Amino acid sequence: MTERQMQIGEVAERTGLSLRTIRHDEQVGLAAPSARSKGGFRLYTEAHTERLTAIGRMKPLGFFLEETRELLDITDKLKATDTTGKERESLRERLESYRRVVDARCETLRARLETAEDFASALCRPFPTGS
Structure with a gap:
């Protein structure tokens, strides 16, 4: 069974982070997507969502x-x-x-x-x- 993958919009909604923030975190090497769809869309797993949530919680600190x-x-x-x-x-x-x-x-x-x-x-x- 393959792990469910989400596009960046769903991840943004679940984490409360903006698309821009998620892209920035990828760009600086904190949280890269697990894959890309055939159309080039970023795909994230639950583990990536948890990592991005943790990063978002660190920012106010x-x-x-x-x-x-x-x-x-x-x-x-x-x-x-x-x-x-x-x-x-x-x-x-x-x-x-x-x-x-x-x-x-x-x-x-x-x-x-x-x-x-x-x-x-x-x-x-x-x-x-x-x-």
Whole structure:
């Protein structure tokens, strides 16, 4: 049984990413399609959709291209069955380091959101009338 393949429009809808973003991620080597149709359309599998979703989740956290690439490489290698015990331990340590960075960046985003919500709330308060 062959794995179901989706065109870029369906992948965009499922991931919440724009067609432009998906094409850009392909261009910079983060997520290439698994194949192309006879008509030249990009085709993606479920695994590609999951990878693009992960990339999309990293973007608001401000990861640079090389950080995104390294984090994807770490997770790919951890999923691989031929990764040795010593290499696996090193990968887990690197992943933990990224987890700490993600936690810190999430905390920063929460603080920024709180500031934005305070501002929005202030705009809802009545302003004194001048007279």
